[in-house]
Amino acid sequence: MSSEILLQLSYLIGSITFIxxxxxxxxxxxxxxxxxxxxxxxxxxxVGTIFFHKDSEGHAIGNLIWIxxxxxxxxxxxxxxxxxxxxxxxxQMVSFFNGMGGACAAIISIVELHSHDxxxxxxxxxxxxxxxxxxxxxxxxxxxxxxxxxxEKIKDINSKALTYxxxxxxxxxxxxLGVTVFSPATISxxxxxxxxxxxxxxxxxxxxxxxxxxxxxxxxxxxxxFTGMAAAFGGxxxxxxxxxxxxxxxxxxxxxxxxxxxxAMNRSLLNVIIGSFGGGGSxxxxxxxxxxxxxxITLTDTAILCAYASKVSIVPGYGLAVxxxxxxxxxxxKNLVERGVEVNYAIHPVAGRMPGHMNVLLAEADVxxxxxxxxxxxxxxxxxxxxxxxxxxxxxxNPAAENDPSxxxxxxxxxxxxxxxxxxxxxxxxxxxxxxxxxxxxFHPKTKMLFGDAKDTxxxxxxxxxGI
Amino acid sequence: xxxxxxTLELLYIVILSVLLGIEVISNVPAILxxxxxxxxxxxxxxxxxxxxxxxGHAKSDDYVALTLGFLxxxxxxxxxxxxxxxxxxxxxxxxxxx
Numbered sequence: 001m002s003s004e005i006l007l008q009l010s011y012l013i014g015s016i017t018f019i020x021x022x023x024x025x026x027x028x029x030x031x032x033x034x035x036x037x038x039x040x041x042x043x044x045x046x047v048g049t050i051f052f053h054k055d056s057e058g059h060a061i062g063n064l065i066w067i068x069x070x071x072x073x074x075x076x077x078x079x080x081x082x083x084x085x086x087x088x089x090x091x092q093m094v095s096f097f098n099g100m101g102g103a104c105a106a107i108i109s110i111v112e113l114h115s116h117d118x119x120x121x122x123x124x125x126x127x128x129x130x131x132x133x134x135x136x137x138x139x140x141x142x143x144x145x146x147x148x149x150x151x152e153k154i155k156d157i158n159s160k161a162l163t164y165x166x167x168x169x170x171x172x173x174x175x176x177l178g179v180t181v182f183s184p185a186t187i188s189x190x191x192x193x194x195x196x197x198x199x200x201x202x203x204x205x206x207x208x209x210x211x212x213x214x215x216x217x218x219x220x221x222x223x224x225x226f227t228g229m230a231a232a233f234g235g236x237x238x239x240x241x242x243x244x245x246x247x248x249x250x251x252x253x254x255x256x257x258x259x260x261x262x263x264a265m266n267r268s269l270l271n272v273i274i275g276s277f278g279g280g281g282s283x284x285x286x287x288x289x290x291x292x293x294x295x296x297i298t299l300t301d302t303a304i305l306c307a308y309a310s311k312v313s314i315v316p317g318y319g320l321a322v323x324x325x326x327x328x329x330x331x332x333x334k335n336l337v338e339r340g341v342e343v344n345y346a347i348h349p350v351a352g353r354m355p356g357h358m359n360v361l362l363a364e365a366d367v368x369x370x371x372x373x374x375x376x377x378x379x380x381x382x383x384x385x386x387x388x389x390x391x392x393x394x395x396x397x398n399p400a401a402e403n404d405p406s407x408x409x410x411x412x413x414x415x416x417x418x419x420x421x422x423x424x425x426x427x428x429x430x431x432x433x434x435x436x437x438x439x440x441x442x443f444h445p446k447t448k449m450l451f452g453d454a455k456d457t458x459x460x461x462x463x464x465x466x467g468i
Numbered sequence: 469x470x471x472x473x474x475t476l477e478l479l480y481i482v483i484l485s486v487l488l489g490i491e492v493i494s495n496v497p498a499i500l501x502x503x504x505x506x507x508x509x510x511x512x513x514x515x516x517x518x519x520x521x522x523x524g525h526a527k528s529d530d531y532v533a534l535t536l537g538f539l540x541x542x543x544x545x546x547x548x549x550x551x552x553x554x555x556x557x558x559x560x561x562x563x564x565x566x
Contacts, residue, residue: 018511019488025507025555026496032559035507039552042514046548049517053524061524063534070523070538074545081546082553087561093554094506101512101547107540108518115526115533124475221505227512234518236478244478245485246514252489254508257501264498347499355501363561374498 003052010048011242017041018246022253045242087364088321091354092150095143095220098227102139105230106197109133112237113193119184125237126181132233133193134173134200139226141204146220149208157209169203207273212408215272217354218261222269225254264349265412294430297448299457302424303464309386311342313378315415316362318352319392319427323454326365329391332458333367335465344371346378346388346415348396375415382419390417390425392454398439408437423447426457503558510551516544 017037024034053061061067078097085093109132118126148154176199180192187195211219232247234240262269297305306312314333320326333343345367351358359372382388390397393415400407401414417423423446430442441447450457496504523537 014514018514019492022489022504022508022511023492025504026493026500028497028500028562031500031503031507031562032556035503035510035552035555035559038507038511039548039556042511042548042552045514045517046520049520050524053521055521055525059525061520063523063526063528063537066534066538067520067523067541070541071545074542075549078546078549078551079553082550082557085554087558090502090506090554090558093550094502094509097513097547097550097554098509100543100550101509101515104513104519104540104544104547105515107536107543108515108522111522111526111533111536111540114536115522115530217501217505224505224509224512227515228508231512231515231518232482234515238518238521239474239478240517240521241481243514243517244481246511248482248485249489249492250508250512252486253493254489254505256490256493257496257505257508260493260496260498261501264501349498349501354505356499357502359499360502360558360561369562372499 003054007048007052008241010044010052011240014041014045014048014242015245017044018242018249022249087361088318088324089151090357090360091217091220092147094354095147095150095223098220098224099140099143099147101227102136102143102223102230104136105227105234106133106136106140108234108237109136110193110197113189118189123181126184127177128233128236130177130180130192130196132230132237134177134196135226135233136230137197137200138204138207139223139230141201142208142219142223142226143204145205145208146216146223150216154209156212159210162206162210166203166206169199169206173199173203211272215265215267217350218258218265218267218269218272220354221254221258221261222273225251225258228252228254261350261355264355267412294442295448297424297450299450299460299464302448302450303461303468305422305424306336306341306387306389306461307339307465307468309341311381311385312336312387312389313344313346313382313385313417313420315346315348315388315390315393315397315417316351316358317348317391317393317396319394320454321352321358321361321392323392323456325391325455325458326361326367328455328458328462330362330365330367332462332465333371335462339465344373344378346375346417347372348375348393348415349413351393351396375413379416379419382416385420386422388417388420388423390423390427391458392426394427394439395437397441398437399441399444400437400439417441418444418446421446425449426454427451428453503555503562506551506555506558510548510555513544513548513551516541516548519544 021034021038024030109129176195228247228250235244336343397415397417401409401412519540526533526537
């Protein structure tokens with residue numbers, strides 16, 4: 001068989017595994033096999049390219065030593081990073097790897113512009129190269145900022161002016177792109193490259209900057225689909241079917257996933273991007289109504305209350321993950337179950353930092369899968385739940401989402417814990433949640449606060465339970 | 469590449485892939501959003517193939533292209549390997565239901 005056929009065959013296999021892999025990833029039973037299948041397909045496509053790819057003049061792939069060296073470093077570093085990252089830091093990690101893909105796409109365009117004379121190339125071809133550059137760069141700089149924000153290294157910047165600056169930047173990018181592609185004589189190629197590179201980097205930074213913490217998963221998903229599109233432009237550039245299918249598939253699937261995530265939070269995509277969680281001042285002001293009292297509860301009382309309840313619901317949030325309390329929480333819940341208490345975990349779709357993040361964290365602690373109940377199934381049962389224990393969750397149990405139209409999270413579906421008989425909140429302090437808004441639940445007559453580090457408190461609670 | 473019948477052929481792939489992407493993702497339970505995003509993240513690492521092509525056809529005295537190409541292959545590999553490994557780690561935990 002000629003090498004061209006082998007190459008195309010490897011691409012066909014790659015494309016098919018991507019489609020099947022993605023399909024299998026969307027159901028719990030087959031997800032893991034789907035991921036491995038796509039990985040295998042990727043491997044085949046890469047090997048096929050290295051050994052069988054030829055350029056238009058029939059030259060095979062050269063500089064093999066350097067390619068292998070780069071791949072070796074990338075594999076070792078990528079593997080170690082992925083294995084060592086804590087499950088709580090998963091969203092940042094995904095964002096980081098996404099940024100690397102974006103940078104890769106952008107560099108391809110830069111090298112392509114650098115190494116060949118494009119004075120005779122068609123505007124169509126140039127458009128593809130520059131679009132790959134722009135989208136790849138935006139994805140890279142945006143992902144880096146998203147990474148920094150999730151890692152709490154970068155603070156939000158909320159300003160209405162940013163919205164206009166961003167629109168202006170976007171207009172500039174397209175303006176320069178238009179001139180470069182359709183009137184190449186008016187601007188030097190170097191000038192165009194640097195201008196587009198600079199503007200796109202800035203746009204990526206400023207586009208992610210004002211977006212509130214709670215909306216970050218949506219942004220990562222969006223940037224993910226951007227990188228997919230950048231990869232697809234690479235596919236156009238090289239007439240490469242596997243890059244095209246892989247890129248477009250992720251581009252469209254990523255966009256749909258972004259929309260689905262928005263729906264889970266009852267927000268529109270436009271709302272997330274433009275009307276970012278702004279007006280921090282007014283949001284914070286909403287909570288301070290008169291002198292509201294906080295009721296505290298002791299460890300012993302909590303333990304007794306839980307031990308003699310017939311139904312307990314645990315609402316885990318990111319705070320549980322930060323305190324690394326998922327294992328001890330499982331212990332606490334096991335103890336209650338042994339006493340005959342009916343226990344479940346009420347999982348909000350965006351609990352943690354990403355949809356499904358909490359499930360991953362609890363699964364890590366060996367919590368049986370059937371005990372995790374989704375919000376829609378929990379809410380109707382709350383009125384006959386005796387005790388709700390909130391461990392490090394805040395925004396997802398905020399009644400303001402239901403009854404305060406001025407609240408930035410108004411309209412987001414929440415777990416209606418206040419309908420239960422008693423609510424116990426495990427919390428370190430009275431600090432506001434990730435979205436930076438007050439939570440009137442803490443002042444609710446049914447609510448009792450149990451201050452302290454989640455892990456510490458739960459450990460002591462388990463001790464108390466054993467004494468009863 | 470000119471805008472040619474061949475380009476239109478590629479457009480078929482684009483349109484079919486778009487529809488396929490939408491079809492494949494619909495009806496995903498929220499629980500799987502994170503692993504799915506992570507898996508998709510690994511798949512767009514296919515951009516590494518472009519990096520290999522760029523690097524593989526760079527002239528041996530063109531140091532700018534060689535350096536950038538090296539960097540592109542490295543970053544692309546990070547995306548692919550890191551992406552798949554992280555996704556696998558996440559899914560491993562779902563599997564542990566005894």
